[in-house]
Amino acid sequence: MNADRLRGSAAAKRHNARTIAALTGNPGCERRSVLDAAGVDKVKLAETIGFAGSFGQSRFALARGNAFEAMLKADDCALLRSVLDVGVVDYQDLGEDTDDTLTARHGRTRELLASSTSALIDHPLLTLSVAGQTVFLEPDLIAFQSEGRLRVVEIKSFAIVDDQADAAKVSAAAVQAAVYVLALRDLLGEDRVSHEVVLVCPENFSLQPAAVVLDVRKQLSTLKRQLSRLSSVSSLIAALPPSVSFDMSLSPETLISSLEAVSARYVPECLSSCEMSVYCRHEASGTTAALGRSVRESLGGVDTVALALDLSTGAAEPTPEQDEAAALLRTAARLRASALAAAGPAADRAAGVSAGRAAG
């Protein structure tokens, strides 16, 4: 089966650094790999089957991000040049295109980058091989080329206050920048592209820009490892039954049965990064993984909540591999029961509140 056929008649969603970063966040998830490879609009799919998540972006945040970027790029990038301390170099904007001119833009990007003239290169178009497929990256970056060496410049609108910024946002920015470094290296070779990227953010509580250098070697190696681990999507898709389709004109029931044909690996972290997560959470209900990785591990790696509880009460007979986990769970259950029984009235009173409320 062909990946594009899975999508039906809708236009394909393109990859960007954010989707690749999310893809590598949970590389074992076949459902996400397949849907992304087929370019399915996951937001719309989740809505159609009645499991819409909240993945919008506030227009205030967008406005500020755009204002910050516009300010940096105003007057032929005057402010950006001064914060990067790059002096007088060319500024080349490769611009945005429609789908049919992508190859031409990619060609221009390649040409310009290969020429190794010093320049700030905006909106270059890159390609990256993801799960056996070549994807175009819709990049939102500037590559700064100087003396034949390239540096990725990421403009982000979160603030750096007293040299510190939100750790989650910095690490997300670092992973995204690493995706660009990787794509640039694919194009130009290892040593032409620096593993140090420049992050340009507003400083403190103003809009004044500050540039910091991030070393993304760690993110690069993680990314490379996870990209190589991504189960080969083409063979996955080829193995799917022909009835599987994510054409949005199909009924929700048909779409859900198509989804069921592709296995997912739900973890709670998906909720913040994947558009399908609300559905997958619903599907994974009752598994220990749905309670979080650490809960699953603490329960001895047992798959379902029901089995973990049955092992803890002795209602289920453990298999030889489960022996150790079962012993731990039984001891835990005994200790928990005896501590609660000893606390008796106090615990009853506190638990009683909730029971009373539910009854009323």
Place this chain on the structure above:
Amino acid sequence: MSTLVALARAQAFAAGRAQLIATVRHLHVHDHPFVLIPLAMAGEANAPLAAMVGSAADKPRLLFVAQPRNRDERFAFADALAAELVPYLTSFAGDTEAVAVDRGRDVRHRFLDAPQVWVPNTGGIDFLRLFGRSTRFRRVDGDYPVPPTVPLLGRWLTFLAGASEMPGSALLLNAVQALGMHWATGQSGAEDAHLASLMAWIESGAAAAREAESGPVAGPATDPDFDNRVLAPLIADGDPALPAVLHDLLLPTWQQMWRALALLRRLPPGDRVAGRWDGDRDSYSSFVEHLAEGGGPQPRRDGAVAAAARLQRLENAATRYAVQRAFDDPLVMADHRLTGAAFGGVVTLANPDRVDDTGKRPVLRPRIMVATTETVRVEAGASLTSPARPAQKARVISVAPTTTGWDVLLELSGGMGRKLVADPGTVPLVGEELLLTTLSEAYRPGAAFPDPTETPWTHGGPPAPYEEQQPA
């Protein structure tokens, strides 16, 4: 996550209701707390949008900014927040009590009570910390003057946010963490971060919790959809309906906050909670004194010596808090029993009058034998304590396997009076059930740090003297 908490989560999932993971309350809940629910403007660096504040459940007060990107309105908001919060914070700086220090050679005074501020979640604390940072250095004179209440508010917020990092401190608390310490839900920790969902698990159950997820958020981040559909047109038009909309948005969280406080109050406090609150009163008292003496704003970043000393205080507090919770609560101690850091057993032999006279002078060293069926992961020479007699040390003499478990021979010292005969009840009797643990409440002396003026060059040398920092 410990296996016991994980098991409680599994049980909560099966029951469809949150399950207790503590039998006592591990934090001080004030009789007159101040609840503060901040909302931030998306995209901006910590720009306030609104806050619902107050110290009475039936009198929420809404503060809001009509144009969040307007600098003057931002400081007017800070001024309004200061007018609500600072009088509450200083209202406890009244009567004092004398506390003996330096083994009774000196006394110092501390206030009889201290304030307690509640926010919904850790995001709320981060917001207050950054809001403190953006206001505490502001000048009341010069080119961009702000009302004098603004930098004062900044100092207080910075103090509270700093205190909240100290494990066991109860000056600034967040409801999600406080509830999560006492109840386990049948969902993941990430989903618990949603206050409405967590409260629903405790009060009504799993189905209500799912529904609550689509309800109003507890801030400080707003829902993007709300921003785009509701807030943006209101702000663009300067619509007078804005405060009413924000009030309706915040009110459910406000009510949840007070219900969360009521839930926590139903649990009896642990024995060591009051002692930790004494420590909070100490730090409140010294901060009030610092302000009264005209002390400057807290630095942007600690110097090397201050940072090292603070780190050590945090580590000590974390260890102490973990041990105290286990000593106060058999359900927390059960975690340590599961890992072998504690075990319960029965005293099978006791020699309460044993005197060791091999040293310069004879000392009382009773010995007891404890039989246990639990995992024992201690060796001869280890020092154990029992929560029932925290002042007494039990040194392990030998551990011998039996058909049902282990026989542990212990030598006791301390906590038995000053005579060569143990005071009645201080030595466990044969047949008594005993819990022994390697956890210890013993005082940990602080490390010696150099004076800040003697900071070695490896750590950047002595910090520059304080200069009034320009607003950034």
